[in-house]
Amino acid sequence: MAKKAHHPAAPGQFTPPTNDQVGYLNGSEALAGFGSRSFYVAQLPRAEANQMIIANHYSGRIVNNSYIHLGVWIGGVLRGALQFGYALNPVAGAQKFVAGTQVDQYLELNRMWLDDVAPRNSESRALSYAFKFIKRACPKVAWVQSFADERCGGWGVVYQAANFLYLGHHRTSFYELDGQAYHPMLLTAHKKSGQRGEFLRANKHRAVKRSLLQFRYIYLIKPAWRAKFKKAPLPFPKPGQVLPDRRRRKVSQRS
Known part of the structure; x- marks a missing residue:
């Protein structure tokens, strides 16, 4: 992907921190990260x-x-990775929940993985440090969106612990084929779907259509942007809870 003006600058040479003072970490060319040696x-x-x-x-x-x-x-050991970027529908999807959001004013947490040996609460700590990095490296970003789904089991407990706001759930469909999940759009987006789309179309007769709940969470890097929410945050969902199938109430003009 070509680098754009709102993407963070490459850090250049970076020396890992050598003390326990928590703070910003600089490379030879730009900001590298956030944290301490531990x-x-x-x-x-x-x-x-x-x-x-x-x-x-x-x-x-x-x-x-x-x-x-x-x-x-x-x-001192690399134990995980976080990847942030654009959502599937970068502008329209964002503005559906946060009014006036432009493509360089928000991010989606596309992927996060930490090794099972990581200490308890490492996920929320990693997210906190990542947001501090983003706040300085990408100063236009006001909020970050992420999703949890039923495959994770916890319905977003990591995001709940990391002070995200819960914006409700929806049900999404996908095809399961040979242990992999495929979005239905791959059946029609022939030009952009690549090998995965070709494989799904050729093997649709073997694919099983599934559906699962997805839970939307938003973290406010700029808290004042809460006033731009089009829907009010809801109480956190808990596994096993019977979720209402109703429209979320809109944020009142006084909130």
């Missing part, structure tokens, strides 16, 4: 982040829209 996040080459996600994330796939790639180092 726990920090820092920019990671795209190829290395992609390799880690493909090998370890439950989806087994990357999102080509990602343009911020951060590694998570714990005790």
Whole structure:
């Protein structure tokens, strides 16, 4: 993906932190990350982040829209990666929930994976440090969106612990084929779907159509943007809870 003006600058040469003082970490050319020697996040080459996600994330796939790639180092060892970028429908999808949002004013957390050996609460700590990096490296970004789904089991408990706001749920459909999930749009988007689309179309007779709940979470890097919400945040969902099938109430003019 070609680098654009709102993408973070490459850090250049970077020396890992050597003390326990938590703060911003600089490379020779630009901001590299945030943290201390015991726990920090820092920019990671795209190829290395992609390799880690493909090998370890439950989806087994990357999102080509990602343009911020951060590694998570714990005790000096690379233990995870976070990838942020554009949503599937970059502008219209964002403005449906946060009025007036432009493509360089928000991010989607496309992928996150941390090794099981990471200490408890490492996910929320990694997210906190990542947001501090984003706040300085991408100053236009006001909010970050992410999704949890039923395959994760916890319905977004990591995001709940990291002070995200919950904006409701929806049901999404996909095709399951040979252990992989395929979006239905691959059946019709012939020009852009590539090998995955060709494989799904050729094997649709073997594919099983599934549906699952997805839960939308938003983290406000700029808290004042809460006034732009078109829908009011809801209480966090809990696994096993019977969720209402109704429209979310709109934010009142006084909230």
